[in-house]
Amino acid sequence: MAILTILVDNFARSRGLLAQHGFSLWCEAGSNRILFDTGADGDVLQSNAAALGVDLSKATDIVLSHGHWDHGGGLARAMDLCPAARVWIPSGALLPRWHRCATENRDIALQEGVRSRLVLDRKRWQETTDLATLGDGIWITGPIPGERPAWTHRDLWRNELLDVPDDVPEEQALVLETPEGLVVVAGCAHFGIDNLLDRLGILFPGKPLATLVGGLHLESAPQQELSRLSGRLLEAGARCVVPCHCSGPYASYQLSKSDGFSCEHGVVGKKLSFPV
Ligand SMILES: [Fe+2]
């Protein structure tokens, strides 16, 4: 049995669990214990893990989906709390990045404390550039290629002054192979759902998608695109979609109206289990 537990999300509905803008998920599968993303800071990650009975010291792997502060902000603490874990960072995640629009110009790269820790602990982490296996039937995709739709990287730039767009090319996903199909975890889905499904088709030919959980970055996706994506997810075999974090309440609601798969918004503490 594989068990996924949401540790950090924008929403929490139970007493004792903290919400913050960010995402982190704990995955138990076989002998692997994987921390996928770390939320925006170590305090919330540590507090929610303790409240949910998740023993981070057992982690075999820490996987970073991409180099934004709300996914990697807890990484330095996670490296302390998960002393035996291998750390997987997608190539390009450490480049500068900014959120710039009419009302703000904000550095959204990994925080200075995280970057210093990675410098000091260089032997502890490795860059992923392609598909990599963490264990039997457990994979990280490596950076997912493909042209991204505008809504997945609106107002994201490489530089605080220069107009160099950032479509977050490094973002990777976690994939579990189960008898029912692929269980896929996304951090923010800046890669776009279409590119994810295309990549899964290449990396795991003939294997249907069973479950998609995580940030889907559909907040500003047009209505007709949400309907189309519902259809594509269904076509890919989806039975369960759990939008979290940056998915957007309207998009989650639209996805939940699909007849073909179940869809319930993720919150801190939500658990999903699968036979493996
Ligand atoms: Fe995010």
Ligand SMILES: [Fe+2]
């Ligand atoms: Fe992001």
